[in-house]
Amino acid sequence: MTEKYTALYAEHEKLGASFTDFGGWQMPLKYGSELAEHHAVRKTAGLFDLSHMGEVWVEGPGAGAFLDYALVGKLSAVVEGKAKYSLICAEDGGIIDDLIVYRRGEEKFLVVPNAGNAVVVAGELAARAEGFDVTVTDASAETSLIAVQGPNAQTILLTLVPEDEHAAVTELKYYASVEVTINGDKLLLARTGYTGEDGFEIFVDNASAAALWQALMAAGEGHELVPAGLACRDSLRLEAGMPLYGNELSREGTPFAAGLGPVVALKSKDGDFVGRASLEAAKESGDGATAGRRLVGLKGLGRRAGRSHYTVMKDGVVVGEVTSGQPSPTLGFPVALAYVDVAYTEPGTALDIDLRGKAEPFEVVALPFYKRER
């Protein structure tokens, strides 16, 4: 597989980033200290390059009905300007990807899949569009995505927005999007993120991406904005209890086991959708509720952290497996997400993680681990 580079690669190099492969892309892992970047997003602001994410436009008179069929949620019910978290599942109910769908018009939606799944999702959407009056356009290659996240994000962004458009930014709700002028260009701005903080994501053509990145970096001077890499993005999302495709979500798992049952619109959608029969059967069998395993949060009582694929035990018997885990920079104790037999998912349940041969005590806790003060 050829390595892919975002339009901002040169900016990251200039900033001294260390790079890592993510979904086939060479992405900044960190610029200096990932802990400092993590704390900056929680306390001030961080700037992320998310251009590896996909952007797939779905347009046409049948757009709403099509997405209701192609995804597990009821996207036709999303109000113009709002967004919804959803999943695309296979016929057998396995999760192909989790994604955010932005409704940009009566007949216009933007679907944002994960980097590593963007090609597959675009292909699935195109295949599922047969018989619907829609066009599916994969704009991933031409589109960059820059996120400003953290308590100072709005203040920083506003310095690049003309005053008569400030209200569009300040009144923008969480999981909503609007077109505003940023750094002289009319751009799609969304109040979404993957950090557990307030923040924005800005969609921009590749050609304008570097100028916008530089403008945001300059606007962030005096507001303690730091460039932030994927290492801190992972620790931030974990603290916020958000799943990562490939860790918590996969083709082998169902939405119910992942705690995403509410995302599946079995009741509110009358029509068929891809995966419906399998998902109904899974729900009926009690998957993730009375049968199988369910995703839970684990809090470490010691200092050592559980890591992906480590075994979870109860009294020496294997009852689960960690999918993500590390010391929480904000909270100061180890946190982990793990699939655990449903009998042991009640908050307060004492479990152990096998840390290279030694049982370390953890406790089931309600998610998220971290919630920002509003």
Add this chain to the structure above:
Amino acid sequence: MSNIPAELSYTAEHEWVASTEQDGVVRVGITDFAQDALGDVVYAQVPELGSSITANDVVGEVESTKSVSDIYAPVSGEIVARNEGLDGDPALINSDPYGEGWLFEIRLSDAGQLSGLLNAEAYGQQVG
């Protein structure tokens, strides 16, 4: 490019070994290359004072936000000092891996062991 001081000895496991003012006692830490690969260290577990350790055995671990790495005993002997400063500030391993971020000191069971370690040039070739 990571820093590899010429006067130290090294192991393939990215540890450094330095002689001390005490005869037969060496100080051990992890290299600049290792701390950079690990990322920000949040916890270091080093062996207890007085414990006997055997070369190549796992005697502790260094945990960062991203990953965890075992510490191997570079030589055999007895632990005669451990860096208590790491309990309060494990990030010393990142900021000063060859100085304030040292891990522990070993009284060698056999002084001849040091000849089995890598010199700076050989270690540099390994990480280069």
